[in-house]
Amino acid sequence: MKGSKLIITAVLAMAVAPQVLANEGVDTYKAACTACHTPGIAGAPKTGDAAAWKDRLSKGEETLIKNAVEGFTGDTGFMPPKGGRMDLSDEAIAAAVKYMIAEAAK
Numbered sequence: 799m800k801g802s803k804l805i806i807t808a809v810l811a812m813a814v815a816p817q818v819l820a821n822e823g824v825d826t827y828k829a830a831c832t833a834c835h836t837p838g839i840a841g842a843p844k845t846g847d848a849a850a851w852k853d854r855l856s857k858g859e860e861t862l863i864k865n866a867v868e869g870f871t872g873d874t875g876f877m878p879p880k881g882g883r884m885d886l887s888d889e890a891i892a893a894a895v896k897y898m899i900a901e902a903a904k
Contacts, residue, residue: 823897826890830883841875851902859899863892
C-alpha cells in the first residue's frame with residue numbers, strides 16, 4: 799500500500815508540474831518581461847510576434863534560455879542578464895522564456 803501511495807503521488811506531481819511551470823512563466827513574464835517585450839524596447843522581440851521570433855527560435859530553446867539568463871547582445875538589440883531582475887531564479891526566467899516561445903508559436 800505504501801508503494802502505491804508513492805506512485806500515485808509521483809503521477810500527480812508529473813501531471814501538475816507542467817501547469818505550475820506554465821503559471822510561473824506567465825507570472826514571471828508579467829512581473830519582469832512585459833516591460834520590454836510588449837513594446838519591443840532595446841530590440842526585444844514583441845511577445846506573440848512570430849516574425850520577430852523566427853530567427854531566435856531557430857537557435858533553440860536552450861540557447862534562448864541561456865541568453866535570457868546570462869544576457870546577450872546581438873545585431874538588433876540586447877538582453878540584460880535576467881532582464882535586469884537578478885532576484886529571479888534561472889528556473890523562473892526559463893519558464894518565462896518558454897511562455898514567450900509558446901506565444902510566438904500561436
